Amino acid sequence: MRRGIALLAAGALALSVSIATSNDASALPPPRINDEAILGIEQLDGEVREMPRTLAEYGFFLDAAARSPAPGLIPYELNTPLWSDGADKLRYIYLPEGEMLDTDGDLDNPGLLQFPVGSAIIKTFAFGERYVETRVLVHRADGWVALPYRWNQEQTEARLALAGARIPITTPSGEEISYRIPNKNQCKSCHSKDGEIVPIGPKVRNLSFRWLTRMALDGHIKNILVKDPIEGPLPVGGSRMPEWNDEDASTEVLARAYLDVNCAHCHQPGGGASNSGLDLRWEQSDRFAIGVNKPPVAAGRGAGGLLVSIEPGAPERSILVHRMDSNDPGVAMPELGRSTIDRKAVALMRKWISEMGE
Amino acid sequence: MMRLTATALLLASAAPVWAETHTISPGEGAQERLQEALILAEPGDEIVLEAGRYTLTDGLSLDVDGVTVRGAGMDGTVLDFTAQEGSGEGLLVTSDNVTLRDFALENPKGDGIKSKGADNIVYYRIRVTWTGGPKPTNGAYGIYPVESTGVLVSHSEVSGASDAGIYVGQSSKITVRHSIASDNVAGIEIENSRDAVVSQNFVTRNTGGILVFDLPGLPVMGGGNVMIVNNLVVDNDTENFAPPGNIVAGVRRGTGIMVMANENVWIENNIVQRNVTAPFMVIAYTQPYEDERYNPYPREVSISHNITDIGGTNPDFEGGEMLMAAFGGALPPILWDGLSQDENTVALRTIGDVPGWSLNLERQGQSLSEARPGPLDVPAPISLTEADDWGAPAELEARIG
Numbered sequence: 001m002r003r004g005i006a007l008l009a010a011g012a013l014a015l016s017v018s019i020a021t022s023n024d025a026s027a028l029p030p031p032r033i034n035d036e037a038i039l040g041i042e043q044l045d046g047e048v049r050e051m052p053r054t055l056a057e058y059g060f061f062l063d064a065a066a067r068s069p070a071p072g073l074i075p076y077e078l079n080t081p082l083w084s085d086g087a088d089k090l091r092y093i094y095l096p097e098g099e100m101l102d103t104d105g106d107l108d109n110p111g112l113l114q115f116p117v118g119s120a121i122i123k124t125f126a127f128g129e130r131y132v133e134t135r136v137l138v139h140r141a142d143g144w145v146a147l148p149y150r151w152n153q154e155q156t157e158a159r160l161a162l163a164g165a166r167i168p169i170t171t172p173s174g175e176e177i178s179y180r181i182p183n184k185n186q187c188k189s190c191h192s193k194d195g196e197i198v199p200i201g202p203k204v205r206n207l208s209f210r211w212l213t214r215m216a217l218d219g220h221i222k223n224i225l226v227k228d229p230i231e232g233p234l235p236v237g238g239s240r241m242p243e244w245n246d247e248d249a250s251t252e253v254l255a256r257a258y259l260d261v262n263c264a265h266c267h268q269p270g271g272g273a274s275n276s277g278l279d280l281r282w283e284q285s286d287r288f289a290i291g292v293n294k295p296p297v298a299a300g301r302g303a304g305g306l307l308v309s310i311e312p313g314a315p316e317r318s319i320l321v322h323r324m325d326s327n328d329p330g331v332a333m334p335e336l337g338r339s340t341i342d343r344k345a346v347a348l349m350r351k352w353i354s355e356m357g358e
Numbered sequence: 359m360m361r362l363t364a365t366a367l368l369l370a371s372a373a374p375v376w377a378e379t380h381t382i383s384p385g386e387g388a389q390e391r392l393q394e395a396l397i398l399a400e401p402g403d404e405i406v407l408e409a410g411r412y413t414l415t416d417g418l419s420l421d422v423d424g425v426t427v428r429g430a431g432m433d434g435t436v437l438d439f440t441a442q443e444g445s446g447e448g449l450l451v452t453s454d455n456v457t458l459r460d461f462a463l464e465n466p467k468g469d470g471i472k473s474k475g476a477d478n479i480v481y482y483r484i485r486v487t488w489t490g491g492p493k494p495t496n497g498a499y500g501i502y503p504v505e506s507t508g509v510l511v512s513h514s515e516v517s518g519a520s521d522a523g524i525y526v527g528q529s530s531k532i533t534v535r536h537s538i539a540s541d542n543v544a545g546i547e548i549e550n551s552r553d554a555v556v557s558q559n560f561v562t563r564n565t566g567g568i569l570v571f572d573l574p575g576l577p578v579m580g581g582g583n584v585m586i587v588n589n590l591v592v593d594n595d596t597e598n599f600a601p602p603g604n605i606v607a608g609v610r611r612g613t614g615i616m617v618m619a620n621e622n623v624w625i626e627n628n629i630v631q632r633n634v635t636a637p638f639m640v641i642a643y644t645q646p647y648e649d650e651r652y653n654p655y656p657r658e659v660s661i662s663h664n665i666t667d668i669g670g671t672n673p674d675f676e677g678g679e680m681l682m683a684a685f686g687g688a689l690p691p692i693l694w695d696g697l698s699q700d701e702n703t704v705a706l707r708t709i710g711d712v713p714g715w716s717l718n719l720e721r722q723g724q725s726l727s728e729a730r731p732g733p734l735d736v737p738a739p740i741s742l743t744e745a746d747d748w749g750a751p752a753e754l755e756a757r758i759g
Contacts, residue, residue, distance in 0.1 A: 162393070162394050162397050162398070163389065163391075163392075163393035163394045163397065164390075164393065166415060166416070166443070180416065183397065183416075183419065184397050185393075185396070185397060185419035185420070188421060188452075189419070189450070189452075192452075195452075272474070274505070275505050275528055275578075277575050277577060288575065288648060295575075295605070295645070296603060297527075297573065297575075297576060297605075298499065298502075298521070298525070298527060299498070299604065300468065300469065300497065300498020300499060300520060300604065301494060301495065301496070301497070301520050301521070301600075301601040302468070302498070303601055303602075303603035303604050304603070305601050305602040305603050306602075306603045307602075319603070328467065329442055329443060329445060329446070329468060330446070330466075330468040330498070335444075335445055335446035335468075336445065339443070
């Protein structure tokens with residue numbers, strides 16, 4: 001066994017949840033997150049709300065504007081986040097009482113945290129102070145359900161937007177765009193593996209060492225192997241993704257992490273774009289599978305007259321760059337979730353491909 | 359809309375006892391109303407699109423099994439995607455046993471209707487049109503089922519696709535019939551698929567009429583068992599307007615029926631006229647590939663009893679004039695590159711009623727300048743005994759009665 005490896009016994013070191021709860025308790029009863037709403041089962045009033053109509057029904061937040069998370073909501077951030085028109089994102093997870101996350105090394109989804117039934121993942125998209133939408137993933141007995149909630153202009157309520165919506169937004173880079181809230185099916189387009197809805201963001205390799213350690217210490221996560229603090233905790237077979245703004249990380253590592261986070265939920269076996277044969281997962285080591293000298297299959301005009309996904313040394317002749325650098329709906333990749341071009345990412349891809357050897 | 363009482367939940371997986379009809383009309387909020395109906399539908403339900411033009415800004419999607427989407431006819435109900443701002447297709451279907459019928463899509467920015475992993479799907483009287491005619495800026499595929507078992511496309515029409523009008527990929531048990539494909543780069547394309555019947559279609563003014571391809575490096579490989587019978591394949595003379603890079607960008611203007619790297623393909627009783635490069639073309643895949651599963655050669659392709667004309671009178675390749683002169687004014691109707699897997703494997707069979715020629719190439723990737731064109735000399739077809747279970751399952755036929 002390697003030196004310094006210790007298995008943290010699940011739950012043995014449970015400490016208090018270190019999340020800021022609302023200040024001192026008032027006379028009101030303690031707020032409670034609505035497990036029935038998450039599970040989609042019969043609630044106190046005898047009604048089943050399989051798709052709660054407002055975000056407030058879950059009780060995730062103490063205030064109507066969702067600025068104060070309720071006790072039990074755990075914030076997290078990702079090393080390399082999904083890019084969505086430059087929106088800020090506030091991410092939380094919720095675990096039902098006494099339940100834990102698991103890193104049991106699922107080989108089909110390496111590194112993805114396993115959430116117990118009754119969990120929820122909550123992500124709010126904001127431009128400046130303005131909340132635009134909150135996406136909720138709830139884990140029910142028969143699988144995950146993804147639901148989008150749209151914030152009103154007054155920022156007092158987020159209502160279910162099953163069919164999605166378009167909202168005029170000025171992005172941080174100053175572009176005026178028609179921001180797209182995805183419809184419920186489009187949620188599934190990305191959150192899909194072999195036809196089942198799954199989370200895609202919270203992979204162990206894409207979460208910070210500090211966060212994972214605290215989660216382990218707090219008894220919220222099991223089956224973590226804690227190596228030395230520099231490398232951080234790992235699931236079996238895992239490795240670490242860089243922080244997106246880490247200037248010391250290699251171009252290749254940054255590029256592969258970006259592709260994994262932004263593209264691989266579709267571009268992998270069993271994903272929405274599996275028929276392309278392009279596999280952009282972090283763990284894919286076959287160069288052809290990640291697009292090197294790979295001809296397009298059904299890219300149609302998205303190929304833009306180029307012959308291969310990635311031509312080493314020639315970003316201008318690489319379909320991957322062409323599609324990331326376009327806003328045309330028949331060309332742009334990803335197909336969903338962006339109305340603007342991620343210029344930093346395009347620059348990164350150009351650099352990576354131009355440095356790439358034959 | 360929430361009808362999920364406890365009892366209903368118990369029965370939700372069973373037959374659609376309480377199938378409902380949801381009627382949608384065009385006008386204000388059509389995008390949201392239609393998309394909500396597609397999301398809230400339950401297995402067995404029917405979504406009825408009233409006549410009129412629906413202005414849509416985003417792609418639609420359906421992920422509920424057993425739903426029928428029915429319009430008021432392919433000229434009556436038009437989903438207009440001219441102002442589409444997002445999504446890679448007009449309509450995406452990802453659930454099984456879906457029936458789409460009697461409506462049209464116009465000017466989707468990417469593909470028209472894509473169904474992926476959607477088994478037993480029916481496209482009946484569906485029209486997908488890019489109204490500006492052939493343009494490289496048009497979307498890629500009109501009707502695009504992929505990775506599915508059980509596909510029936512019937513009485514449908516696609517025109518203007520910058521790749522393939524009706525494109526079935528990585529699927530099996532397929533029927534494409536009684537449909538019209540015009541003004542696309544490829545009219546009808548069957549790719550990496552098995553057990554397909556393409557019959558009684560009218561395929562005209564495309565760059566290439568009907569293509570049967572097998573390509574390497576895809577999740578589903580090994581295309582074969584394809585029957586192309588009783589089609590009218592005429593005047594496929596549109597200049598190739600595919601964006602370069604796509605496989606069909608290499609298709610020659612004036613190709614009628616083309617087979618590349620496939621096995622057991624039957625081409626019979628078609629009328630194939632005025633396809634000025636080659637009414638029939640049978641070739642190997644010649645680009646480099648790394649895929650041990652892949653067989654780049656055509657095997658057991660039979661061409662017989664077709665009605666065709668003199669053949670290639672205006673071929674779309676260099677040296678065509680010289681070749682035509684050598685063959686006495688026109689290129690014989692059947693063109694084979696001469697490549698086969700090995701001596702024991704027959705690439706092409708014909709009954710000799712229609713003349714052909716071979717480039718007599720000897721190895722993959724060989725330059726055409728090394729071709730030694732000569733008359734076709736191949737064996738006669740052997741009888742087809744196994745085709746009974748090709749084509750869409752009978753249940754799909756029954757659905758449109």
